[in-house]
Amino acid sequence: MEFDFDEADEAFRGEAREWLAGHLVGEFAAWGAVGGPGSEHLGVGVRRAWERELGGGGWIGLGWDRRHGGYGNRAGSLTQQVVWAEEYARAGAPGRVGHIGENLLAPTLLAYGDEAQRRRFLPAVARGEELWCQGYSEPEAGSDLAGLRTVAVRDGARYRISGQKVWTSSAAEADWCFVLARTDPTERRHRGLSFLLVPMDQPGRIEVRPIRQMSGTAEFNEVFFDGAVACAAHVVGGAGQGWRVAMGLLALERGVSTLVRQIGFAAELGEVVGEAVRGGAIRDPVLRDQLVAQWAALRVMRWNALRTLAAAGGDAGAPSVAKLLWGGWHRRLGELAMAVRGAAAAVGPAAWSAAAPYELDAGQRLFLFTRADTLYGGSDEIQRNIIAERVLGLPRVERR
Structure with missing residues (x-):
């Protein structure tokens, strides 16, 4: 296995270091290295601003397939993605609030989504403007994801979602959630599931409750869906194909x-x-x-x-x-x-x-x-x- 950094990669490393040194200042520097596991709830406002700073500099979406529109305005080989990750960590930059959108949702849309979904969602992620959370685990279906009970019922051009998700990171700050739900009640286990993109700003239909842990922090949440609405055009990979999409996303994670x-x-x-x-x-x-x-x-x-x-x-x-x-x-x-x-x-x-x-x-x-x-x-x-x-x-x- 060859995984060496060549001259182009080292030049890219220098560019990354220079940009981080010039932009990781003031409040951004003060909140550096905050936002990782155990502190994801801290400094969200500053870290959202930092996400937009990264987007403006073209540092979000380095590895995205540019044939699909080049939503990130910098190309990035696999080795350059590794270089950027290394330099970002070494600089002590804030924990990313947009990592779920960039590292999980975006590659999933590139692999399984349609062009309309990519045009709608990827540019906003690349600009650091829209944040995402992941609606997988449930109280009775954590590691056994195929046993989930959340349901989504087709209602014309939309779905209505009812159920509960748990251990949802950043749900209180997220603008959107990708939700795995059962759309075919006649099927069991992994069959009949769909992968839906759901807007979080639905008062009365979506409730987020922080979970206080023994460490005293509360970055995880319970999320309750009570007839929450998702557009039928925002089902990724097609109705009933949610398991295939969800497993592809976990491989990316x-x-x-x-x-x-x-x-x-x-x-x-x-x-x-x-x-x-x-x-x-x-x-x-x-x-x-x-x-x-x-x-x-x-x-x-x-x-x-x-x-x-x-x-x-x-x-x-x-x-x-x-x-x-x-x-x-x-x-x-x-x-x-x-x-x-x-x-x-x-x-x-x-x-x-x-x-x-x-x-x-x-x-x-x-x-x-x-x-x-x-x-x-x-x-x-x-x-x-x-x-x-x-x-x-x-x-x-x-x-x-």
Whole structure:
């Protein structure tokens, strides 16, 4: 597998660094590195403005197929997409509020949508103007997505949607939501589902309720649909084809996005190692070996992601392998963030009070948030089943 950066890529790297240095100033710099997992609800106003700044500079949609209109005004090869992601993370830029629209919705529309859908939605994403959230998981259908109960009933030129989604990131800020719902009640499991694009500004028909987590943050939400309206022309891939589209999107979520996530992981690992050095825990041979193992595992994840991206034709098990790797790795990092500090990790800051009991520091938030890494986005059990059945050809697990 060859995945080297050539002279053009390095020139592109210099351009990216120069642009970030010139634009990541003022409020944008002050909110730098905020908005990742565990802090997605912070600084939304400034980060929305930053999204428009990125759009104005042509840095959104680098990897989009320019045959479909070139909605991003900069071309970008796969290696240049990686370069941009690396430089963005190294610059300490704010967490993207538009990443779901750019990295999930847009490639899905390019692969499965029609030209009218692309013309309507992609330019707004490229300009940083419209934000998206993902309506997949439900209270009774988290990792088992095919068991969802949300329904969409055809009503002339539109659908009326009723049901509940949960663990929906950025639902309170999003302008649109792509929703997987059952449009054919006579079918079961993955058959009869459709992928609908739903406007979120529907008072009385859509309600968003934040979910308070044990870390004290509330970036996830419950979303209730009570006759919410979606245009029939905004069904991606055709009615009844939602499973095919949804699975294609999940592969995208665990492709380029996985590599971008790893860059943030490297920064978090650096903080944990720095804490171990400052506090003296690095002298403990067990902890030192664990930190080295985390560093090595992160390198393996990077090479695996690059191999997957460079592979022609794709790999049926690659998304599940990637999810298993990064979910377990990040959870272990949270545990190490506590271990290197010893008993002090369990002590809150002096400013703690009954009125504000959740003033956690970054390491404590990392530990608490990463408890969920092996569950959300598809539990480890589900990923292992997918690998066993679809890649290894083992007997299918019986599902009711």
